[in-house]
Amino acid sequence: MQSVASQTLIDIHKLNLYYGQFHALKDVTMDIPEKAITAFIGPSGCGKSTLLRTLNRMNDMIPGTRIEGKVAIGGADIYSKEVDVETLRKKVGMVFQQPNPFPKSIYDNIAYGPRLHGIRGKQKLDEIVETSLRSAALWDEVKDYLKRSALSFSGGQQQRLCIARAIAVNPDILLMDEATSALDPISTLKIEELAQELKDKYTIVMVTHNMHQAARVSNQTVFFLNGEVVEFAETEKLFSNPRDQRTEDYISGRFG
Amino acid sequence: MSKVTTAANQFAARRGFNQIANRLFTGIVWLIGICTIVFICGLLFLILKKGLPELDWSFLYGLPSEMEEGGGIGPLIFNSFYVLVISLVISIPLGMAAGIYLAEFAPATKFIAFIRICVEGLASVPSIIFGLFGIALFVEALDIGLTIIGGAVSLAFLNLPVLTRVTEESIKAVPKELKHASFALGSTHLQTIRRVLIPVALNGIITGICLTAGRAFGESAVIILTAGVSSSGEMWDFSLYSPGATLAVHLWYVQSEAIVPDAQLIAEKSAAVLVFVVLLINIVFRVPLWLNERKTR
Known part of the structure; x- marks a missing residue:
């Protein structure tokens, strides 16, 4: 286990989230360290994806969502009035459950984000496209097909393209919302390897319903149940020696 | 066994x-x-x-005649396109804006639901009603008589509900995942609409524009009531206040009212031109679609 005391990047304090009457997150408090992989596990509907989406404020798009408490990234409260959501999302990238490339070419998919944020020069864009695709371990497979539609590639390639697209706007944090659940085992493995490489540069928070995945790739694991954090520990510790009985029941497959 | x-x-x-x-x-x-x-x-x-087979340039280009044989349909074809273009210039931006509003911004209230029903209802109102509205507005209230601008604006009103509806449906049909992907990259709502929603929905929107354009080109009731059954009788008359009979109106006119001896022949030739042009409009509007599809395949 890494004993390096890494710094906290995301500080969540007494966070409560309601969808209308439904209390989806209850008094969630945690510190997520930077340049590491933190995995959220738990049964369906436990609030793990909801918490992930509070980190880039994608929950804002769901009408009737109400939030109390504090979420700070690098010390800045992301729910304060002065926050510009677009700037926040540029710094907090997201990869979704279903690969969702735009029906455009590979090149235009990667260049989409940088163009949004005002980068125009072809040379600059070419450079971003190449480095992003390289970081996502996709460059060698697609370098000759940059003008081809993203939709003509396999699901695993599309998902790595989505990761490259997220990286292209130079975020600090990468959120992965069950990013491998729609993929085959080999593509899943590639994404997991990629996550391992990317954690040196980015803080990765991933939601997974696959406990083995959490055990394989993450540094810290958080176990959720009914909107509450049951246990937050180093991954190795949580899986080998859980403190809470409910965690033990879940990871030993007794429910969920 | x-x-x-x-x-x-x-x-x-x-x-x-x-x-x-x-x-x-x-x-x-x-x-x-x-x-x-x-x-x-x-x-x-x-x-x-x-x-x-009977068509020749002098017919396509010539001026219509009231009494003698051999009148052409030049100004009428011109008016058809002129009225069509003006009406589309008015109705496409308005219809698309309204459709985008309904799909992306309108709150899910009873009032908006009611508006939606109204739009749908208007889309199926007989065109003559829009013609009567055009008369009330341009001929009576504004008192400008039967004009091209009156016809074009009335025609735009006729097309507006259909375009609104088609745009709304096409935008709504864009997968939510694409929208989320765009937002997650830090795009504003406008950027998402302009760079993702409209390009992806373009197929449906252009099909809608194509249908309304074809319908507008062949529309007669609205034009008869608001732009009249005669043309100014000269070629390339860009004045918005000239009377603006179109080809479809002319077809009706020579068949029912005109006293020229070759009315039957003129009607047949006009019908052929009308059908041919509507087919052509459909093809022309599809070219950007093909290009768009080739880019996104």
């Missing part, structure tokens, strides 16, 4: 009711399909066969 020796092939065809119904249904669908296609193609062929 074992049964195996006598058992028939268990995969042999059964002739149950479902199998027969299936074949019967397939046959009927084929028959109706073929009949419809033959009917439509026959109609097109008849119209084009009667008119096209």
Whole structure:
């Protein structure tokens, strides 16, 4: 286990989230360290994806969502009035459950984000496209097909393209919302390897319903149940020696 | 005795009711399909066969005559396009804006639901109602008489609900995942609409524009009431206040009112031109679609 005391990047304090009457997150408090992989596990509907989406404020798009408490990234409260959501999302990238490339070419998919944020020069864009695709371990497979539609590639390639697209706007944090659940085992493995490489540069928070995945790739694991954090520990510790009985029941497959 | 020796092939065809119904249904669908296609193609062929061989430039370009043989339809074709272009210039931006509003910004309230029903209702109102509205607005309230601008604006009103509806539906049909992907990259709502929603929805929107353009080109009731049944009688008359009979109106006019001896022939030739141009409009509008599709395939 890494004993390096890494710094906290995301500080969540007494966070409560309601969808209308439904209390989806209850008094969630945690510190997520930077340049590491933190995995959220738990049964369906436990609030793990909801918490992930509070980190880039994608929950804002769901009408009737109400939030109390504090979420700070690098010390800045992301729910304060002065926050510009677009700037926040540029710094907090997201990869979704279903690969969702735009029906455009590979090149235009990667260049989409940088163009949004005002980068125009072809040379600059070419450079971003190449480095992003390289970081996502996709460059060698697609370098000759940059003008081809993203939709003509396999699901695993599309998902790595989505990761490259997220990286292209130079975020600090990468959120992965069950990013491998729609993929085959080999593509899943590639994404997991990629996550391992990317954690040196980015803080990765991933939601997974696959406990083995959490055990394989993450540094810290958080176990959720009914909107509450049951246990937050180093991954190795949580899986080998859980403190809470409910965690033990879940990871030993007794429910969920 | 074992049964195996006598058992028939268990995969042999059964002739149950479902199998027969299936074949019967397939046959009927084929028959109706073929009949419809033959009917439509026959109609097109008849119209084009009667008119096209008689066409010459002097007819397409010439001025219509009131009394003598050999009048042309030049100003009427011009008016048709002129009115069509003006009406589209007005209705496309408005219709698309309203459609985008309804799809992306409108809150889910009862009032908006009511608006939506109104739009749908307007889309199926007979065109003559829009003609009467045009009269009330341009001829009576504004008192400018029967004009091209009156006809074009009334026509735009006629097309507006359809365009609104088509845009809304096309935008709503864009997968939510694409929208989320765009937002997650830090795009504003406008950027998402402009760079993702509209390009992806373009296919549906252009199909809608194409349908309304074809309908507008062939529309007669609205034009008769708001732009009149005569043209200014000269070519390339860009004045918005000239009377603006279109080809479709002329077709009706020579068939029912005109006293020229060759009215029948003019009608046949006009019909052929009308059909031909509507086909052409459909093809022209599809070119950007093909290009768009090739880019996104």
